[in-house]
Each structure stands twice: as C-alpha cells, then as structure tokens.
Amino acid sequence: MTEYKGVMIYSEVTEGKLAAISTELKGCGRKLADDLGQELSAVLVGSGISGLAQEVIAFGADKVYIVDDPLLKDYQTDSYVQVMEKVIKQVMPQIFLLGQTSIGRDLAPRLAFRLNTAASMDCLELAIDPDSKLMLRTKPVYGGNAQAVFTCESYPQIATVRVKVMSPLERDTSRQGEVITIEAGLDPSMIKTKVLEKVKAEVEGIKLEDAEVIVSGGRGLGSAEGFKELEELAKVLKGAVGSSRPPCDNGWVPEALHIGLTGKVVAPDLYIAVAISGASQHLAGCSGSKNIIAINKDPEANIFKEARFGVVGDYRKVIPAFTDKVKELLAG
Amino acid sequence: MNMIVCVKQVIDPEAPPASFKIDPSSNKVVPPPGVSPVISPFDENAAEAALKIKDTQGGKITVISLGTNLLRDVVKKPLSMGADELILLEDEAFTNGDSWSTAYALAMAIKKIGDYDIIFCGRQAADWDAGQVGLGIAEILGLPSVTAAKKIDITDSKARVEMVTTDGYEVIEVPLPALITVSSELGEPRYPTIKGIMAAKRKEPIIWKPADIGVDPSQVGASGRRIKILKLFQPIREGKCEIIEGESVEEAAANLASKMRKAKLL
Numbered sequence A: 001m002t003e004y005k006g007v008m009i010y011s012e013v014t015e016g017k018l019a020a021i022s023t024e025l026k027g028c029g030r031k032l033a034d035d036l037g038q039e040l041s042a043v044l045v046g047s048g049i050s051g052l053a054q055e056v057i058a059f060g061a062d063k064v065y066i067v068d069d070p071l072l073k074d075y076q077t078d079s080y081v082q083v084m085e086k087v088i089k090q091v092m093p094q095i096f097l098l099g100q101t102s103i104g105r106d107l108a109p110r111l112a113f114r115l116n117t118a119a120s121m122d123c124l125e126l127a128i129d130p131d132s133k134l135m136l137r138t139k140p141v142y143g144g145n146a147q148a149v150f151t152c153e154s155y156p157q158i159a160t161v162r163v164k165v166m167s168p169l170e171r172d173t174s175r176q177g178e179v180i181t182i183e184a185g186l187d188p189s190m191i192k193t194k195v196l197e198k199v200k201a202e203v204e205g206i207k208l209e210d211a212e213v214i215v216s217g218g219r220g221l222g223s224a225e226g227f228k229e230l231e232e233l234a235k236v237l238k239g240a241v242g243s244s245r246p247p248c249d250n251g252w253v254p255e256a257l258h259i260g261l262t263g264k265v266v267a268p269d270l271y272i273a274v275a276i277s278g279a280s281q282h283l284a285g286c287s288g289s290k291n292i293i294a295i296n297k298d299p300e301a302n303i304f305k306e307a308r309f310g311v312v313g314d315y316r317k318v319i320p321a322f323t324d325k326v327k328e329l330l331a332g
Numbered sequence B: 001m002n003m004i005v006c007v008k009q010v011i012d013p014e015a016p017p018a019s020f021k022i023d024p025s026s027n028k029v030v031p032p033p034g035v036s037p038v039i040s041p042f043d044e045n046a047a048e049a050a051l052k053i054k055d056t057q058g059g060k061i062t063v064i065s066l067g068t069n070l071l072r073d074v075v076k077k078p079l080s081m082g083a084d085e086l087i088l089l090e091d092e093a094f095t096n097g098d099s100w101s102t103a104y105a106l107a108m109a110i111k112k113i114g115d116y117d118i119i120f121c122g123r124q125a126a127d128w129d130a131g132q133v134g135l136g137i138a139e140i141l142g143l144p145s146v147t148a149a150k151k152i153d154i155t156d157s158k159a160r161v162e163m164v165t166t167d168g169y170e171v172i173e174v175p176l177p178a179l180i181t182v183s184s185e186l187g188e189p190r191y192p193t194i195k196g197i198m199a200a201k202r203k204e205p206i207i208w209k210p211a212d213i214g215v216d217p218s219q220v221g222a223s224g225r226r227i228k229i230l231k232l233f234q235p236i237r238e239g240k241c242e243i244i245e246g247e248s249v250e251e252a253a254a255n256l257a258s259k260m261r262k263a264k265l266l
C-alpha cells in the first residue's frame, strides 16, 4: 500500500466557479498533507473548467489534475465515477476528500465501493493518527446525538466533509503549482442516466447560505401565516428566513429553506430559532452558528441547551414585541 | 413491475435527545427504555415510493430487512402499508456490519430474488447516517442509481426521477432495472389500513441465513467490515443559555433585544 501517496481533494465547481466547499477542503487537506509530509493535490472535473486551475492553486493545492470533457458538463453518477476511478488509479492518493454536497453524497460511496475501499460520510473532523498514520474520521451519527471516530485500512482513504465546518486557507495568487491534464476517455455507452432538467428554487432576498442573520421557524409556528412575522423580523435584521423540516414537509415554506442534517448547513453570526424544539437532526444544520437565540414556549425544549439567550413564551407575543424593540434600537 | 425495498430497524430517531445514552465500554447505543424501535424514516419513504407505483401500475413489492432481534410488528409495517413479501436476513452473522458488509449481504439476497425492476432504499439510515448502502448495492449489482428521489414516474421501462439537490431538484431519466434512494420530500408515508394490518399479521416472513444467499459468514456482519470504529461518544453541550425574563412575555422579548444589543449581536 506504500505506493499510495498524498492527499487529493475533489474541487467541486458550481456555476463555473469553485464551490465554497472546495476551498474549505483545501484548508483541511493541507493540514493532513503537512502532517503526512506529503503533497496536496486537487482534481477539477467538468466541461470548460480548465481556467479554474490557477484559482485552485491560489487556495493551496500543490498540483491540479484537470479532466475537461464535454461529456462531463453535468454531474452524472456513471460518468463521474468512471472518471474518478481513472484519476485515482493513475494518481494513487492515500487520502481522497470530497464535500458532503449533492455531488459528494452520490459520488463518494459508489467510488469507494468500486475501488474496494470504504468512505466515511459527513465528517466534522479529520486527523492523522500519529502511530498508524491512518486518517481518523470523526462523524456525527444518530442524527447528531453522538459522534464516532472511524478508520479504514484500505487505500485510498475516502471521506466527505460537512460544509462550513473547515476553515479555508487565504487566497494567495503567488502560490505556484503544477497543472496536469488527464483525458476523460469516457465510454458514452456506459452513461446510463440522462439529466432532463435542472430546477433551481427561486429565493427572494439574501441566500440562506450567505446570510449573517437567519430567523428560522419550526413546526410550532403552526402555519404558513406564522412565517410572515419571521419575514418581517428577518427584513429588519437584513437576514434570511430558514426553517426546520416539518414546515417544509407541510408546504408552509419552500424546501429550499430546509436546514439540518438532510437540508442546508448554515453557520451565520446569529441564528434565531423560533418554535423549533432543537432535535439533533436540525441542530446538525445550524450548530455552527456563532450565536443561537431560542424562542420557545416549552422551557424544557432541547434548543435551550444550544442557545446563548432565550425567551420562554408564545412566539405570537414574543416576536412582535421583539421586532418592535429591535427596530427601535436599530433606529436609535 | 417488480420492486424491492430495503428497510432497517433502528432506535426511534425522534425520541427526545435527552433519552439518548451510550455504553462507552461497548461503543454501543443503549436503546431508550420503553421506546419501540421503528423502521428508519427514509426507508418508510422508500416503501411509500414503491407503493405509489403499485397504486398506478400494479406490481409486486418485496421488502428485505437485515438485522437481529427484528421485532415482527416493526418490520412488518411495510406489509401492512401494502407490500407483498417480507424477507429477513436474520442471523447473528449479519450483525454489527458496516455499509460494506450490509450492502454486500443485501446485494446477494437481491441476486437470489433475481427478478426486479427497481430497488428502493432510504437515502440514509437514521442511526449511522452514512447513506452508502443503497449506492453500494447498485455498485455491486452493476446498476445505475439515483439518490435522494422525491418523485418517480415510470414509462416504458424507464424511470423519470426528481432528485433533491441543495438548491432545488434535477430530473434524471434512468433505464430499469435501477436503484433509487428516497428522501422525505417524497411525502408522508401512508398509514397502514386495518385490512393491511390483518394481512400482515397472517404473513410469515421468509428467513434467509448466510448460506441461503450463498455467502460465507466471514464476508458479512462484523467480520465483513472495512471501517473500524475506535470511539463512540456524546459531544458535550455547554448548555449555558441565559433565559431572559420580564414582567410579561412582551417585556421579556424587549429585554432580549436590549440584551442582544449589549452583547453586540444587533
């Protein structure tokens, strides 16, 4: 197994730009590579993405492998697994990291099975064990009620990393790196699926992922109406509205607002959780927030364990009074 | 349409977080007393996906569950919702597996069933939250796969699948046979009917041991694992919430705003 060397990260691209997770991965990949005394490489897969190579280097990669092919325009399991199998067999990295994104969750497991190794998904922490030199993968389990540390002895060691958990390196355009092109060599007959349509949820105002303030509502709001008051508060705070899963399931708000283990992961400065009980699966998506404020009528609600400040009471009374006072304070 | 649905019995993931306990000596979770296990919720969504297809075009749904101490009332739920057969891979040898050994055993069982158009799995199980078994089965059987489906339409041996993404969804066309993992956006699973419950009671599950699916016990369960678990622990929560009070709820709310202003949160 000694011929496997180096740390490779999957540099995800969204709408022609490096996804935020790609830079976060370089932060944690850099550290693992330094601990092993090996190099950090990145792989860029897509169509017309070669121009991003320098950007990948600026964020900390020593080497960039590029697979640029029109057949790779859309992410598709069959084509991307095929290409990544080829890249990994050629480069033979000891560690391969991806983001826990729509792509990562699909690509990592299939690739791991194909390469006869095992992936760990949605990790919060990665480190090198000083004795075995294996990668220690810390991952939340049981919806976040617990965490587990795993290792796997087969190479490459594959993991996906939760978004917004790792700190990216500073962008430094003076960094030097090598760019290597790999032919996709795809067999189109092996691509069984077809992407017929891509539908993007339309959101007004600030995107949830970019918001510094999020006002989030839960099942306790009782209806779509309940969210109106949160929208008003969010506007005053120049923030975005989010939601736990039940309001999305009930159709009170669009699915795009869903925060949690299987929704979006957010880490704003301020997260105001209104009528949300604080189930571990919800906290999985918001516990990285710098400050959580809880408004809930149940003093025993789990969300108070995560919050910095809280008010116990009916949101119908709390939110209007709170919004008025915030307006007053911000005006004065 | 022959459909297979893989379901897993898990500790109720919606049990209050305070009831969650770990036995550190065995690296195992202690099931909360008095709380019945359930079918992992996304697996119920998977069963619902199959039932929706059966509603409109007919077909047969075979449910497979792997584990030990499988409570019949729990694992029979998909039958009471309208599924046709239940196969249990129930043997000590199958326990304490990881995604690898579980996917392998399920894939071998599915091979034995032989005749299928779609295999449905939940997008991830509510205990280990790995989301790998479905894709592993697809890889082992060499099938195309689509993850996190919220809607599935079948026409001419093709499935048109709406796949949930971070920012919306994509519509993917996949030829059958295929493996599809299902997400909660598909909608609430149906309630069992009285008739369904009665039929499920009478139905005996088929039990398969490693030899029945042609695998060696060393390839499945704990012996077939590729991932080693070093530690299982509960993260420590600081729990230092300051509850803001007031003469009335409204005053408490206003005090919260002032407090946040002072703490430079506004």
Ligand SMILES: Cc1cc2nc3c(=O)[nH]c(=O)nc-3n(C[C@H](O)[C@H](O)[C@H](O)COP(=O)(O)OP(=O)(O)OC[C@H]3O[C@@H](n4cnc5c(N)ncnc54)[C@H](O)[C@@H]3O)c2cc1C
Binding pocket: A143, A217, A218, A219, A220, A221, A243, A244, A245, A246, A247, A258, A259, A260, A261, A262, A263, A274, A275, A276, A277, A278, A279, A280, A281, A282, A285, A295, A296, A297, A298, A301, A313, A314, A315, A316, B013, B014, B041, B042, B125, B126
């Ligand atoms: C595998 C799996 C994955 C999951 N993924 C996610 C996920 O990604 N995101 C997610 O959010 N959930 C997820 N869940 C669901 C999760 O377990 C909880 O069921 C859900 O988060 C609960 O949402 P809630 O807090 O809004 O509702 P509830 O738990 O019902 O809480 C409602 C709260 O509102 C309070 N309340 C009621 N009325 C009022 C009022 N008038 N004023 C003030 N407070 C009031 C109540 O006291 C209560 O605390 C998942 C579950 C599973 C099993």
